[in-house]
Amino acid sequence: MMLENLKRRFCALTGWRRRLTLLLLGALAALSLPPTLILPALFLTFPAVAWSLDAATTRRAAFGAGFWWFTGWFAVGLYWISLALLTDPVRFGWMVPFAIFGLSAVLATFFGLATLGVHLGRLGRVARIPALATAFTLSEWLRSWVMSGLPWNPMGSVWDISLPVLQFGAFGGIWGLSLLTYLMALAPALLAAPGNRRAVAALTLGLPVLLWAGGTLRLSQNPQALVPDVKLRIVQAAVAQGNKWRDDLREANLLDHITLTRGPGFESVTTVIWPETAVSYFLDLDRLHRQMAATAVPPGGLLLTGAPRITPKGVEPFHIWNSLMAVTGSSEIAAIYDKVHLVPFGEYVPLRGILPIAKITHGGTDFSAGPGPVTLDLPGLPAAAPLICYEAIFPTAVVARDQPRPGWILNVTNDGWFGISSGPHQHLAASRMRSIEEGLPQARAANTGISAVIDPVGRVIGRLALGDRGILDAPLPQPLAGTIYSRFGNIIPAILLLLSGFAAFLLRRLN
Structure with missing residues (x-):
């Protein structure tokens, strides 16, 4: 009931109030990145992106659902780039606002296009979770090479707090770990509607425990040599x-x-x-x-x-x-x-x-x-x-x-x-x-x-x-002799993306 009321209040926000709220939530979520690694900051703020998309009635609002949250995320996550300009403030100090907010807006555009694409798919609320996770991961991959690329702070990097969970990178790389992280962090958005508790618990609690257990086993099988x-x-x-x-x-x-x-x-x-x-x-x-x-x-x-x-x-x-x-x-x-x-x-x-x-x-x-x-x-x-x-x-x-x-x-x-x-x-x-x-x-x-x-x-x-x-x-x-990721590269995360996209297709009618 509390989450239902929270979603109702959030969706009641319009115009600049919703955009500002998304911006601030994305900025707060950046506390989950190194070095602070406050992981709950991500899980508590990211559902707002899904709720904002649920409430979007126009393409502009759908684009803004991803754009404003990720602008806040990048502005706080990448603020330090501006310090390079201040080594010579006379020549480059004027570029600081562009380095913080301009770069953040450019990177966030990839994610605004992702939420817009999911909106155009006319999916039910349940299907939007795997669809958004797929679209956001594709956005991360695109920003790793478009315009020379800047894949800094992919979503999977929040797991730097847990070496066992990071072991999934040996199988699916950072893109695979980012996909799973998006699924985990978006899933709580479904708690605002009845009947989804088991699925949410499986993604938000069960999946990280499974990753931790598998990673712990891998670490125990690879002592230092x-x-x-x-x-x-x-x-x-x-x-x-x-x-x-x-x-x-x-x-x-x-x-x-x-x-x-x-x-x-x-x-x-x-x-x-x-x-x-x-x-x-x-x-x-x-x-x-x-x-x-x-x-x-x-x-x-x-x-x-x-x-x-x-x-x-x-x-x-x-x-x-x-x-x-x-x-x-x-x-x-x-x-x-x-x-x-x-x-x-x-x-x-x-x-x-x-x-x-x-x-x-x-x-x-x-x-x-x-x-x-x-x-x-x-x-x-x-x-x-x-x-x-x-x-x-x-x-x-x-x-x-x-x-x-x-x-x-x-x-x-x-x-x-x-x-x-x-x-x-x-x-x-x-x-x-x-x-x-x-x-x-x-x-x-x-x-x-x-x-x-x-x-x-x-x-x-x-x-x-x-x-x-x-x-x-x-x-x-x-x-090591090698890893699955070192042998197959992005084939494994590509397969995971196909599975996530297929799940969205199968669930497309569920609300």
Whole structure:
């Protein structure tokens, strides 16, 4: 009775009152994301989307049911993007409202179209639940590649609170987990009508318990195993973003990384990992600073570091890359990986000939994209799947399917752009899901954090907290032979989407 009254009052709202309520509910639901992970915030607010669609009498209202809730969700979930603009507020501060509300509105449009599509299907109230879950998951998939893609904070990431539940990612990936999460979170909307309690209990209570039990079993069957004779040292120097590219501090920053690296226990290390652009020199062409960096290489080992790369003087066409380099003790470059998935407005400006905007990273030239994904051969180490920065948020774009399977994921990033905010926590959650999906361990070096070593089922076996300065010494876990998701990719979530859509068709007449 209480839920019936609540739905009646909500549906009685019209115009700006309903839109504002949806916006605020979506903003509140974002508390279920890392790092707060208040899961009830999602389950208590998301039914309003279904109720709003029930009450929609026009296409505009149906579109607004998804658009306004998800605008609030993205505005709170992605507020930290604006902090990157405030590293140079004079040049980029004016973009803050566009970064928060404009980007949120663009992303929410996918979900407004989803609710509009379900409305046009003229389904009963019961059928709308699986139909909405299917449509929202398809919207997530679309936003992962349309306009270069931004699959940040998919709905399944709320389960970062439960490692056992995250294990479903090894079967259905993040899209499959998002589909199930939508079903769970939408189901309570049916409690406002009699006769649906068993179905709601099965989805909202039974399904997460089933996922937790299956994940717990999987974790117990995969104890940690370590690669012999490999000891990693991850360096987190916590260089402030405002100091990173200053000409008068670049060499001091390099020496700082070297000093941290050569701290106590250096003799027992086999591999050193520095973050994205930890070295702000062109190491492949700058022998002096490459020799300086080589002093951080352990005997017989490697230094794996982020650094920019540039075409030699006089070579045309001119290119600059955001790269990962493997440096040997003899100051040679043993391997190079160039970042493939570049950040719009951060590393290049889309439609540069039209938009009068400069990129926010150092220098005026757009970065070029390298070929990838690749399997990187590293002397003395298992082959690695390299990822730079936000490349870790893209499912199925981790492992080169036409090359030998790597033994681990090597992720270097600089989340110093986003200060002490929720962004780095969400980035780590995405990285952990990639390890679970692929069955690969991961070493993650972040300038200001969160650096971590993760095993192939997502257990974090060592980490450096956000904002901390220091080193992390850890072994390298062994990979799994593979996962269902690593073998079949998005075929499994596609099958789950078909089943969910078919369920909506069978239930189309039920109210």
